[in-house]
Amino acid sequence: MTSVKSPGAQQIEAALAVLGAAGHTEISPPILQPADVFLDLIGEDIRRRLFLTNGPDGADLCLRPDFTIPVCRQHLETGPAGRQAAYSYHGPVFRQRVEGLGEIPQIGAESLGRTDLEAADADMLDLSVKALGAFGVTKLDIRIGDETLFVAVLAGLNLPTVWQRRLRDLFGETDKLASAIRRMAGTDAASDESRDVRLGFLSALEGADPKAAHAVVEDLLSIAGISAVGGRTPSEIADRFLEQAALASGTGADPKAAETLRKYLSIEGPASEAVDALEAFAKEAGLDLAQPITSFKARLTALSERGLDVAGMTFAADFGRRLDYYSGFVFEIHSASAQAGGQLVGGGRYDRLVRLLGADTDVPAIGFSLWLDRIAALPASAQTSGASA
Numbered sequence: 460m461t462s463v464k465s466p467g468a469q470q471i472e473a474a475l476a477v478l479g480a481a482g483h484t485e486i487s488p489p490i491l492q493p494a495d496v497f498l499d500l501i502g503e504d505i506r507r508r509l510f511l512t513n514g515p516d517g518a519d520l521c522l523r524p525d526f527t528i529p530v531c532r533q534h535l536e537t538g539p540a541g542r543q544a545a546y547s548y549h550g551p552v553f554r555q556r557v558e559g560l561g562e563i564p565q566i567g568a569e570s571l572g573r574t575d576l577e578a579a580d581a582d583m584l585d586l587s588v589k590a591l592g593a594f595g596v597t598k599l600d601i602r603i604g605d606e607t608l609f610v611a612v613l614a615g616l617n618l619p620t621v622w623q624r625r626l627r628d629l630f631g632e633t634d635k636l637a638s639a640i641r642r643m644a645g646t647d648a649a650s651d652e653s654r655d656v657r658l659g660f661l662s663a664l665e666g667a668d669p670k671a672a673h674a675v676v677e678d679l680l681s682i683a684g685i686s687a688v689g690g691r692t693p694s695e696i697a698d699r700f701l702e703q704a705a706l707a708s709g710t711g712a713d714p715k716a717a718e719t720l721r722k723y724l725s726i727e728g729p730a731s732e733a734v735d736a737l738e739a740f741a742k743e744a745g746l747d748l749a750q751p752i753t754s755f756k757a758r759l760t761a762l763s764e765r766g767l768d769v770a771g772m773t774f775a776a777d778f779g780r781r782l783d784y785y786s787g788f789v790f791e792i793h794s795a796s797a798q799a800g801g802q803l804v805g806g807g808r809y810d811r812l813v814r815l816l817g818a819d820t821d822v823p824a825i826g827f828s829l830w831l832d833r834i835a836a837l838p839a840s841a842q843t844s845g846a847s848a
Contacts, residue, residue: 464835465564466594474566474593474829475549481586483547483568488529490550494519496528500815502783504632508555522553525782527826530569531813540818543572566590567806569826571813577754579825580788580808581761587792587804587827588767594834595842596803598795601771603730604778606630607787608737608751612723615746616716618643626720631779631789636724644717719744726776730759733774758788780805784812788825797841799833 465471475485494511501524510522523529526548534544546569551562568586573579588599609630613623622643629636722744726736734756741748759769780789789807793799806827813822 465831466835470594471549471566471831474590475547477590477593478547478566478568478586481545481568481582481589483545483570485547485549486530486533487548487550488523488526488533490523490553491520492523492529492532494521496532496816497521497524500528500784500812501525502781504781505554508561510553510555510561524554525552526550526565526567526828527569527782527784527809528812528816530826531571531816531824534571535813535816535818540813541572541820541822545570564831565828566831567826567828569824571822571824573823573825576787576808576823577758577761579823580758581765581767583806583825583827584762584790585765585767587790587806587829590829591792591803591834596794596834596837598841600773600793600795601767601790602773602775602778602793603788603790604775605751605755605788606779606785608748608755608776609723609779611748611751612720612744612746615744615748616713616719618713618716622713628783630777631781631785633777636777640717640720644714646714719746724777726774728774729770730772730774731770734759737776780807782809784809784815786811790827794837794841797837799830799837799841801830801833803833803837804829 479485491512491514494509497509498506505524509524512520512522514520530546530548534540534546538544547567548569549564549566551564553561554563555561568583568590570579570583584601584603588601591597591599606627610627613626618626626636626639626643629639723740726733726740728736734752737748737752737755740746741752762772763769778789778791779785780791785807787808787810790804791802791806792804793802804827806825808823808825810821810823813824814820
């Protein structure tokens, strides 16, 4: 079997030293993780690609498909959830792939508990750039986005809760999000995507009394011998069925709101020009986006103060990451001089994750991962020889 590509040990040690110098303590979470946690929190795309197994007690387990959730679980197990802590890691994650091995070597860092959010965002993006420098990769294409802005737009449009939740769930899935917006506009209510075997059941549920719908779903699950799916209770599953019924039929269609969303999602360009574009959009749409725009502006200032070229970064309003736990600022870094089969670095803010894992409150958190196999696959021309951390 072909071995997994990875940069040399010396470069990896140099990158870990960069993270250590920034105050990140290296940890090594277990490779085997409880599967239900990932089924609930990691997102549809990766959920389908888990390597699943069972423990001796019958518990569902999986090979860790990412590091962020295991790091946060370890953080919770070793002290107060809200404490400030910084971690780094090095090792493989496991995701099924159509081509190539499912073992993916990564290095990364996580920062939890910092309340100076914009400064923490800037520090972590800056740190990821420095970590890439340890591998001689210095010609970068940086792309940033912000789910907080998208959520503020959704809230300002006063959409039904079912639509706000569905559109937020799809943020970062460009094609699926566009399809959902068409359906909300009333132009795609009977698309092929919604013509499947569930439609009869969903049609029967639509408009039904919620208590009756819950009873129907619970009875069906009981007949099938199912007490929960992906950690969701029968009641929660019934709620999701009711939502799907409304979505499939186009209930709550709002063409004007759909057009406003399209205009927002089309905003893209140099990050240094994004504030003006966002303010112009907010004024035209009649939306109050002052708070998220102020935060966005403060983040750009913090990035500039760390010597990063904001004018050379790209902001895209429709850019999000496919992991469900991201909730704010996100970023990706590609090589500006060579294709690498995907981003070299992916990261972002996930303030809700620690609470979803069991903490009493949200905990500010942001992190990133370097894809070592993609870095190793870069041609020599994409790296500067002798680059240091």
